[in-house]
Amino acid sequence: MVEYTEAAAEIVEAFNEVPASSKLELLLEYANALPALPERYADHPELLERVEECQSPVYLFVEVKNGKANIFLTAPAEAPTTRGFASILQIALDGQSIGTITSFSDQFIQDLKLSELVSPLRIRGMHGMLSRIKRQVQEKSL
């Protein structure tokens, strides 16, 4: 059994509890919950890192302060699936410690069991987001 953050465990539980027919609705709820970027990033796109693994324009930024990380992600409204993935990772990892994030298991993405709903391309996009979050956290905590 892989250890997750409490928030991540709740998300896995939510996706595993709902019937298959409601999984998309759940993903849409997450997509709608993705917070807008704070002004300091919204006005400075050059500070954001593009997630090249995603076919939609997804950008992220990580702030590390006092050993904890805040995660900012953005994705366009016409790409709700990608927004959903970004939102899930943001909820799972935001405010966590550096160690928790860098050792966070990629298994999380498999455990959401989304591969029946979305194509492998999409799932890889989510892996891309996660690995870039981890890398930024590592770089910024040095």
Next chain:
Amino acid sequence: MTYELDPNPKFAQYKHPEALVSTEWLTANLGKPGLVVIECDEDILLFETGHIPGAVKLDWHTELNHPITRDYLNGEDMAALLSAKGISRDDTLVIYGDKSNWWATYAFWVIKLFGHTDVRILDGGRAKWIDEGRELTTDSTNRSTTDYPVIARDDKNIRAFKEDVFAHFGKPLIDVRSPEEFSGERTHMPNYPDEGALRGGHIPTAASVPWSRAVEEDQTFKSIEDLTDVYINKAGIGAASDVIAYCRIGERSSHTWFVLKYLLGIEKVRNYDGSWTEWGSAVRVPIVKGSEPGVVPVGF
């Protein structure tokens, strides 16, 4: 034909005007019996964020593919799918979607494998409908189930397999991927993750015509003059009546297939859905690298 045609003069230029409808036509005919609107998007959540009233969703990833084999549904599965969606064999189907109807034409192609007669694409797709401020709803659509007949899938006329491509050498072959995929610099679309072809390049003799050259900025199809210039003249199809199109997994090439067959009216057009993920990974098949088409391979 079970439904009146869209009299839009733009469509009259095309060989098969019956395969297209405009947003105006759809607005005027929405809700009439015998007309089923289908949304098929790349982003499988877009439908849930708002769709044309009464539209049913078709999910290209989970619904059209065989769950185990790399293939499409068989006749029984397709009959069950369309029956569950409330579609009858004699209904007029209007398909639209995101990304210049890329997935809409893919769904169109798959449905045509089963010979459904009256299938049309909404010119401009989802984006044009929204840009024009037309009505969207998040209400779910409930259509009574139907009894769609079991029709054997016809893989001969509009679908090509690897062996068919070998037999086709010498006739026009259109590679609709990006120039970088064509030359072999990359095996997947720019900004898309790698999806596993082992070699980069293209099928010998293929002309490079990225699929998006068939659409205008507002995502509608280009005029017949422009399409003729792009495909018949520049891509060298000329007077040929037998063309195969391919991409990475057969989706983008469905779009070009639709353009060649229904708008330009080329007699025999097949979509090679195995596409580069098969050709670029198969053992001992000839490949050309670089931006030139290359010559017909010998000894194969």
